[in-house]
Amino acid sequence: MNSSAWTAPIAAAPVCGDVSVPASKSLTNRYLLLAALADDAGRGTPSTVINPLQSRDSQLMLAALERLGAGIEHLKVAGEPAVRITPISLGGGTSSPTAETAAEPVAVDCGLAGTVMRFLPAVAALTGRRVFFDGDATAYHRPMGAVLEGLRGLGVQITEEGEPGFLPFTIHPHEQGLTGDEVTIDASASSQFVSGLLLAAARFPRGLTLHHSGSQVPSLEHVEMTLKVLRDLGVEVDSPTPYSWRVQPGVIEPFTVRVEPDLSNAGPFLCAAAVTGGEVSMPGWPLSSTQIGRRWPELLRDFGCDVKLEPTSDSTGTLYVRGPQRLSSPGVVDGTAELTPTVAALAALCPEETKFTSVQHLRGHETDRLAALVAEIRRLGGQAEETDDGFRVLSPVRHGAEVFSYADHRMATFGAILGLVIPEVSVEDIGSTSKTMPDFPQRWKELVAP
Ligand SMILES: O=C(O)C1=C[C@@H](OP(=O)(O)O)[C@@H](O)[C@H](O)C1
C-alpha cells in the first residue's frame, strides 16, 4: 500500500447521525460570477454571497474574478461567512484594447474546475483584456471546443496554445468588442458550454440567442439552474424551443443571496446510512431546488432505503434516510451525471446487475469516470464493463484494495463509501476532495467513526 494513502474507516456498527454539508459548488460559482457582472449604472455597488462554498473550485473562481477586475472582500453576515464582490468595470462588451492589453495577459488558473474553465472565457471576452486560461495537467483532457467555437461566433479572437479545443488558450480583445448575438454550438459533451455563454449574455451588447446542434445536452438540471439563477436576478431569459435559449441584454442588479447546501456532496453521507443499514438525517434540505442532487430521495428509495423529508420551514426540511438490511438494485440508473460515482458505490454493493445509461459525457469530467469506475470496481473484486453511453456493474465488490482517485473528488468519496463495509479499503489521494469539500476526511470520521 502507498504509505500516503488514506485508510477508509470501516463502520463498526450501522452509521447513524445528523449531518450538514457545505454550500453548493454550482450555485456558489454562478453567484460569484454574476456578482462580478452586476451593474447599477457604473456605481460599482457590491453584491454579497452569504454561506459560499469554501473549497478549491470556489477559490479558483474568486481568484480569477479578482484578476479580471472584481473586488473581493470576505466578511461575516449575521455570524455566517460571506463574500462581498465589487463588480468588474466592463465596457458593455464593446471595450476596445486598453494599454493593459499590450502588456502581459491576465492569467486565469482554472485548476480542474469545469465551472471556471467553461464559465469565465465569456466574462474575459467582456473585459477588453487579453486573458490566458490554463489549468492542472489533468484538466487538459476536458473538452473546451464548444466554448471557443461559441465565442468565436460572437467575434472573439482566440489563440490556442495547446491541443485545439482544450486548455490552454488566450482570449484576445477586439476593437469592435462582441459583434455577434446568435451562435450554434454542440453542447453534447457538457451542459457547462450552454451555462457559460448564458451566464454572461445579459452583458453582451445585443444579448444572445444560443442553439445546441447535437442530439442532447447532458446534465440539463444544470442549465435549468442557470436559467433560474438568471431569472431570480432579473435577467430576461427564455427557451423558445428545446435546446435554444434567448438572453435579453440588460443590467444585472447588485444582489444579496444565501447559498443552499451542496446536494451532490450530501450523497456520500446519505449513502453511509444506505450501505450500513444506518440512519442519517440532514437538516436544511431545500424543499425545492434546481440541483441535480434533489434526486437523492428517489435514488436512495430505488436502492431499497426508507426516505422521508419533513418540512421545518417554508423552504427547507430535514431529510431522513434509513438503509435497508440489504441493498437491492433498481436495474437501470439513467442520467445521474455528477451523482454517478456515488450511485455507483451503491450499485457495487448490490448482488444484482446495474446498468448506468446516458452518462457518456462523464468521459470528459475530472477524469474519464466511466473508465475509472470500471477499473476501481474490478480492483475491488467486482465485475464491471463500459458501454457506449455508460457502464454496467455486473457483480459486487468483494475485497479491499487501494482505490485510485484520479485527482477526482467523487472517485475519492466512492472509495470512502465502499470502505465502510469492505475491509481494508484505502484511497490513494483523499486530498482530491478539496475540490469541493476540503474537510471531507474530518466530516466523514465524525459521522462514521466518532
Ligand atoms: O454547471 C455546473 O455547475 C455543472 C454542470 C455539470 O457539468 P457537465 O454537464 O459537464 O456534467 C456538472 O457535472 C458539474 O459538476 C457542474
Ligand SMILES: C=C(OP(=O)(O)O)C(=O)O
Ligand atoms: C463534474 C464535476 O465538476 P466540474 O464542475 O469540474 O465539471 C463534479 O463536481 O462532479
